Amino acid sequence: GVAIGMDVTPERTGVMVGNILGGWEFAERELRNLWTDGPRAVSPYQATAWFPAAPQGNICIDQGVKGPARTFVADRASGAYALIGGAEALLRDRADVVIAGGVEAPLSPYGWLCLETSGLGAKARGTLAPDELYRPFDAGHGGSVFGEGAVFLILERREHAERRGATILGELAGWGVSTDGYMPYYTVEPTGQVLGRAMRTAADRAGVSGEDLGAVFAHGSALPFEDVTEGYALHEAFGPAAARRVPVTVPKSGFGHLLGAAAPADVALALRGMREETVPATVNLDRPAPGIDLDLVRGEARPAPGWEHTLVVSRGLGGVNACLVLRR
Structure with missing residues (x-):
């Protein structure tokens, strides 16, 4: 209980x-x-x-x-x-x-x-x-x-x-939602602009910029079209320099995509990671796909001293996007 x-x-x-x-x-x-x-x-x-x-x-x-x-x-x-x-x-x-x-x-x-x-x-x-x-x-x-x-x-x-003396693990500092509304049978908008808007809205609400992000916990479905457009969205939201600098990880590849529980799992892992100042790695990421211009955390977990903010990205069929910003 x-x-x-x-x-x-x-x-x-x-x-x-x-x-x-x-x-x-x-x-x-x-x-x-x-x-x-x-x-x-x-x-x-x-x-x-x-x-x-x-x-x-x-x-x-x-x-x-x-x-x-x-x-x-x-x-x-x-x-x-x-x-x-x-x-x-x-x-x-x-x-x-x-x-x-x-x-x-x-x-x-x-x-x-x-x-x-x-x-x-x-x-x-x-x-x-x-x-x-x-x-x-x-x-x-x-x-x-x-x-x-x-x-x-x-x-x-x-x-x-x-x-009430609770142990505070972190703060849900910002969030943003958007809907691609692109095509009924091709549900991800191909430029990443609409997903990028949800990312930027979440960051704006939290009062942070791309430079402030210590890590991104990506949706990372491993569907090629979704992976590539998620990269586009990060560039769209925060600019190429920040998008290439911030560590991006998909720890769920180690235990499976939990569908309705996927984003809460990412939040729990990010809160733990920020406390320990270590970004968990993405399992099975050996050779980045063409068109993915991101700093991907692979192989080993990465030390992250001073990690204060995390973007958690979530998206679904029908082009629904929901992004969260966590503060340590």
Whole structure:
């Protein structure tokens, strides 16, 4: 469970969840029952268990939360939207504490089939082992490898956290969202300008420039078109000099893309990295792909003395972009 101080009431506690695929493992079992044994064999919970907001309800029940609760479904940017939603609930004084993050359990046959047919998933090829297929920004990039997981953070206004003696790990200092609105079947705008605008909005809100960034935790889907346009976006947002200087990493290539939980995982890793002044490396990045003009952290983790600000990039199908700036 989540330890919440005695001064926090259930009515002033919120939950914000990013989730995409919902409870398909449960749903598949019940649909199998439907087709093999008939309607009476289907659990009544089928009506609510399969959809993305089911985790939100269960968390509220489990933790006794009575305040604002929302689920954000924005493809792979869902978790970033949940963190932004939590911050905005606090700023509007609708809650004092928000449990915000993402959760995903996509590894059911149907969920996996959807990821395969979407074109997002890396295909087996050559002599690469399964753990070598996710290759963000690498010349051999060909899509993501997905994983199951959940990551949540406790968000509070600074004065509230200090009053209850909480250990403050960092600050969500800025955020920006944008939508490419480019083509229904070609969802990433090819110049990176619209994603760049979300990056710049997040930095402006935090009061920082590209020169202030100690690292970028890139979306890094390893889809060639997305990798290249993410590089364009960083140049667009901060100018070529800053874009070439700031260390860029995709640590999720070491454990899998967590879809709705991907951005919260990046935030947790960035907060830990800033504390230890070490930028984690991108796994499987051996030879940068053509057209990627960035300082990519590969091979070994990189010392980063004085690292104060991190940009976390998240983007989803349909051209939804959500970027966060964290302050140490």
